[in-house]
Amino acid sequence: MEAAKDKDKDKPAAAPKPKTPPPFVIDRLQFKRDTVGYLDRRRTHLYVFDVASKKTTQVTSGDFDDSEPAWSPDGLSLAFSSNRSTPDPDRTYNSDIWVVAASNTDKGAHLTQITSNPGPDRSPAWSPDGKWIAFISQTDLKAMIYATHHLAVAPSSGGEAKVLTLAFDRSIRRPRFSADGRSIYFIADDDGMQSLCRISVTGGEVARPIGGRLSVDSYALGKDGAIAAEIGMLDRPNEIYLSNEKDLTRLTKTNDALFSQLRLAQADYVHFKSKDGTSVAGYFYKPVDYTPGKKVPTLLNPHGGPVGQYSASFYHLAQLYAANGYAALLPNPRGSSGYGQKFCEAIFADWGNKDFQDDMAMVDYAIAQGIADPDKLGVGGWSYGGMSTDFIIAQTTRFKAAISGAGIALMTSGYGHDQYIKDYDSELGRPWENKAVWEKISPYYRVNSITTPTLFMGGDVDWNVPIIGGEQMYQALKSLGRTTELVVYPGEFHGFTTPSHLKDRLERYLAWYAHYVKGDGTPPRPAEPQAQPAKAGGE
Numbered sequence: 001m002e003a004a005k006d007k008d009k010d011k012p013a014a015a016p017k018p019k020t021p022p023p024f025v026i027d028r029l030q031f032k033r034d035t036v037g038y039l040d041r042r043r044t045h046l047y048v049f050d051v052a053s054k055k056t057t058q059v060t061s062g063d064f065d066d067s068e069p070a071w072s073p074d075g076l077s078l079a080f081s082s083n084r085s086t087p088d089p090d091r092t093y094n095s096d097i098w099v100v101a102a103s104n105t106d107k108g109a110h111l112t113q114i115t116s117n118p119g120p121d122r123s124p125a126w127s128p129d130g131k132w133i134a135f136i137s138q139t140d141l142k143a144m145i146y147a148t149h150h151l152a153v154a155p156s157s158g159g160e161a162k163v164l165t166l167a168f169d170r171s172i173r174r175p176r177f178s179a180d181g182r183s184i185y186f187i188a189d190d191d192g193m194q195s196l197c198r199i200s201v202t203g204g205e206v207a208r209p210i211g212g213r214l215s216v217d218s219y220a221l222g223k224d225g226a227i228a229a230e231i232g233m234l235d236r237p238n239e240i241y242l243s244n245e246k247d248l249t250r251l252t253k254t255n256d257a258l259f260s261q262l263r264l265a266q267a268d269y270v271h272f273k274s275k276d277g278t279s280v281a282g283y284f285y286k287p288v289d290y291t292p293g294k295k296v297p298t299l300l301n302p303h304g305g306p307v308g309q310y311s312a313s314f315y316h317l318a319q320l321y322a323a324n325g326y327a328a329l330l331p332n333p334r335g336s337s338g339y340g341q342k343f344c345e346a347i348f349a350d351w352g353n354k355d356f357q358d359d360m361a362m363v364d365y366a367i368a369q370g371i372a373d374p375d376k377l378g379v380g381g382w383s384y385g386g387m388s389t390d391f392i393i394a395q396t397t398r399f400k401a402a403i404s405g406a407g408i409a410l411m412t413s414g415y416g417h418d419q420y421i422k423d424y425d426s427e428l429g430r431p432w433e434n435k436a437v438w439e440k441i442s443p444y445y446r447v448n449s450i451t452t453p454t455l456f457m458g459g460d461v462d463w464n465v466p467i468i469g470g471e472q473m474y475q476a477l478k479s480l481g482r483t484t485e486l487v488v489y490p491g492e493f494h495g496f497t498t499p500s501h502l503k504d505r506l507e508r509y510l511a512w513y514a515h516y517v518k519g520d521g522t523p524p525r526p527a528e529p530q531a532q533p534a535k536a537g538g539e
Helices: 002-009 316-323 341-347 354-368 384-393 421-428 435-440 443-449 468-479 499-518
Strands: 047-050 055-058 066-071 077-082 096-101 121-126 132-138 149-155 172-177 183-189 194-200 207-210 215-221 227-233 236-243 248-250 267-273 279-285 296-300 327-332 372-382 401-405 454-459 484-489
Touching: 066 121, 077 121, 096 121, 096 132, 121 172, 132 172, 149 172, 149 183, 172 215, 183 215, 194 215, 207 227, 267 354, 279 316, 279 354, 296 354, 296 499, 316 327, 316 499, 327 354, 341 354, 354 372, 354 384, 372 384, 372 499, 384 401, 384 443, 384 468, 401 468, 401 499, 443 468, 454 468, 454 499, 468 484, 484 499
Parallel strands: 296 327, 296 372, 372 401, 401 454, 454 484
Antiparallel strands: 047 055, 066 077, 077 096, 121 132, 132 149, 172 183, 183 194, 194 207, 215 227, 227 236, 236 248, 267 279, 279 327
16 A cells, blocks of 8 residues: 555646636627637737836726827837727727827826727828828718728827828728828729829829739838838739839749749639629639630639729639639629729628629620630639628529538628627618518528538638538538538638648538539548557557
């Protein structure tokens, strides 16, 4: 017995049992956010970290959200965006630009409000002399997420703001003053491109120092007028370029070694007419080594958002499809940005109607070109692209296969379950008060007409568009005896981050389409990884 006791003494102490977390107590309207989870009363505030002393100071506080801090040129103040000017921030889109002393020790008791626009003001940027702040402003409150985001400027001490881009019908982001303070630069979604633009601080015509069929994602301005920019192109992922506003010089060659071994598909920016005559555009990828005159299997890939666009960037998914013998269609239907506010807000409270017609118009265009095989069509997308897929297969049987990722088809399922409560109430109204609207945009109620073999996918902790959307559609189709499958990825939010899951998702895309679109005998799912035998004495 003594020997046994001594042996027990040599065992390592058991790890302390983790404490049971307390319950979430919720009493606010907006109580969830993807990648964060339940919010409780947690808010976002500003902190300053002193590198020398390694001390962190909280400079704002309160039952509000503060974000996008920007240092003043003298390093003494921070401009930021906040919803603190509204009685209940959870119920409004309003935010304003504020300024606080960076050395503030009273956690924001003394602030200067710079703007008072009833809509969202965000992304502040200081002028070189510190007298002005440029920012993004949304002035059309009724259009909500579909409204054009304009460039505005206001005195940094507070005062009347001036909107500079009312005549420029494009949404903008990332404003920056030029070194001399005479101009303001910004990025704009622009007809299937992302252009770097410039305008005088007094307004006027918008110039495009970096434009063309490319996409500027970020940039920095030099004191000598040079521009360093992160730019993507249709045939090349993002690299860093230097511009003098005339020529582009590529500074980085991150993927040259890899791309020297690859054959890429050609992508054409094409225009076509929708059913009602509306002009629509999109990117058309032909298969690698395409033979003119040959009809090929074709995949329609609606984008997410819905506000957003396919731009002149490198899309690995389209290239993957093209490398596997497909033509890929990437339309920018109504609801997309980059074509003006009227085009964008055309789907207000009317999802899956005009955008459906525009998506079908691109398919018809590809068939009319003699490239898309009408008997070998597939469709699939993620987020609103997944929702679009649900809308499409509920209205047509022309597709041989569909993949709906992170979508929702019974819209009431999102009310109180996802993070879009303000959007629902503002655009659709409350479901018990506007039942007809909610049912109209819910393809779940047309599930009887769906015969397309459909793969549903999503992450189990996605609170942007929760997995319940895929689960319900899968369950309904399975109950009807239709061909369907559901794949749930553990630990994934709306945007996947685990490499093995990203790889698995691509493999499932290819297998599903090969089996049902090409009909080439490929199994509809990739081979499952074999479990490794346990090692003796442990793992």
